[in-house]
Amino acid sequence: MMLHNHISIFISAITISLSLLWSPDINARQISPKTKNRPTTKAIADTTATFRGFEVTFDLLGAAQMWLSDYGQYETALRVDIKDKYFPIVELGYGKADAKDESTNLHYKTNAPYIRIGLDFNLLKNKHDIYRLYGGFRYAFTSYKFDVTSPGVTDPVWGGIAPYSAKDIQVHYQWIEAVAGVDVKISGPIHLGWSIRCRRRLFHNDGGIGNTWYVPGFGKQGGSRLGGTFNLIFQF
């Protein structure tokens, strides 16, 4: 069941990505005479205003994951544009997992908000381009409770059904992320972009019964340290 969900996300990611990569609109922009004939700029003093605007971002990958899988997150972010170079960002999300494995009969349930704060840097030489290549970092925190329930486990030696459940296990997590991403202007204020993240756990409390399976905002524990977002961005 879970494998099928992953395959669905995999196919969705390919479809969305290919649409982005080879959309006629983007290709038209890439080879448009306007772009092609853009005059070369000389090194002059940067007179760009300090506050250039802000962006509101929605993570479509996390939402798709939530829709197609046993876990996922709804995430939005507010990013401020300072001189087209620096982008302080606050990411707020709501992670949720409601997973049941048919072979182990274990049911894991949690839902909680999380927050990330950080800074992105525009890595392109031309900071004012409609394309952006970002590098940055985040500090993230979440505190949540989770339940693990089961109809019981058969003791193979002594026989009988042993109860197996743990409810309202209190957990907290703090971690940092290194971020790399791209933004592409689609039309007007609408941008699309990817980000990939490498996570490192700083402090955590697993609640005393072993591990916590899904951490809101962090993902599945024990899996890959890498994560990602596919962002729909509105620039103002």
Place this chain on the structure above:
Amino acid sequence: METKKIKKRSGRERTFRIVTIVTLLAGVLLTGCSSLDCPYENRVYTKYQLKGDVKMLLDTLTVTTNRISDGSDTILLNQAVKIDSFELPMSYANAQDVFHFHIKRTDKQTFTDTVIVNKKDQTHFESVDCNPAYFHTLTGISYTTHAIDSIVIHNTQVNYDASQPHFYIYFRYHD
């Protein structure tokens, strides 16, 4: 003419195309991969280490217990000879486990000792993909002393790690 046009193509455009493809592949890998992270060592056993005058048991040792469900006995250790340690499982959720140690000496004499282990059980969770487990904290032990001299608790935590003995068991010495 055509070659020149290709060469003149914006480097930025190529860079973006490469970055987008790399990012795409990374995203696909991230969403497409799934792995199980269940521990390789997933047995929860207690280890008994022989100590004292009998560090190597030349007699034959069989350990049995009675099932809670139907009262029938089941063999946990079958006719072990020349052992310096052995491992026994623990029940998932019983407050105490009762073991019967059947010792058949080399001179054909047989003895049966009863060992009662008291414990607290803890639910242990790794992942929804991994089989549920129970860890235990040893709280006490009592035993008869026909062939066993004494047993002491050395390590109270029973989990996936059975490298450290949980009990030191002293058998009575005989010629």
